[in-house]
């Protein structure tokens with residue numbers, strides 16, 4: 001039997017067929033306009049049909065479905081409490097889809113689903129406790145303690161991106177200033193890059209990016225590799241900001257691993273090694289024999305799909 005994981009996004013519905021812990025087939029279809037629970041369930045059902053059909057699978061081979069949702073999901077009741085990107089509020093989406101397709105359906109917040117995927121099938125495989133940080137448009141967080149996702153009593157926790165690391169700093173959409181994600185996300189990295197470009201009109205970052213509006217999350221890393229001093233300073237500031245939040249997370253949870261995913265993590269060792277240096281100096285438990293490790297995620301964009309498919313698996317090897 002296969003399991004299906006769905007990553008429900010504002011733009012695309014990505015469906016993946018999972019065999020054991022391995023993704024064996026993946027298909028994305030445009031989300032279209034969702035106008036409530038019924039409409040969302042119909043769109044998901046249609047996306048599933050297309051994926052199974054195109055991949056050559058039959059419904060009989062599918063044991064269950066998991067959905068990662070960009071919002072707050074009450075995992076006790078299965079109710080999607082709030083997911084504004086996909087137009088859902090107090091929505092029994094899982095139950096509605098389950099009735100439609102006659103299979104068990106599990107739902108979870110998408111960042112949690114991605115963390116769960118890395119934990120069961122990726123970089124976190126060998127650990128019992130792990131924190132995942134996804135460095136994308138924002139900073140997504142997922143916390144796993146002793147084999148269980150932790151998201152607070154009201155399912156709104158693990159918002160590590162909205163921990164303030166720069167009191168009074170950059171304005172955040174959440175209403176606070178100086179949130180970690182305003183610095184450590186890809187968006188934060190672009191902002192830091194632009195700051196160094198403005199201060200350094202001679203920097204080759206101007207040429208590499210082709211202008212301040214077309215800066216991306218690779219601009220500073222690329223220019224720094226070519227020896228540009230302003231770019232190296234931007235990269236250092238970014239890494240120092242990122243490591244600050246990682247050390248905070250380690251000091252609170254002391255997880256066995258902190259796993260970094262998302263676009264910026266594609267920088268690989270150029271990002272990881274200097275972050276590890278700072279963590280090894282600043283971790284409160286630096287004199288302990290047992291230390292949290294910082295690692296890169298392994299599953300890329302598939303983590304959320306694999307994690308969603310495996311939501312029922314509440315212990316390893318299940």
Ligand SMILES: [Zn+2]
Pocket residue numbers: 161162163172173174175176179
């Ligand atoms: Zn915030």
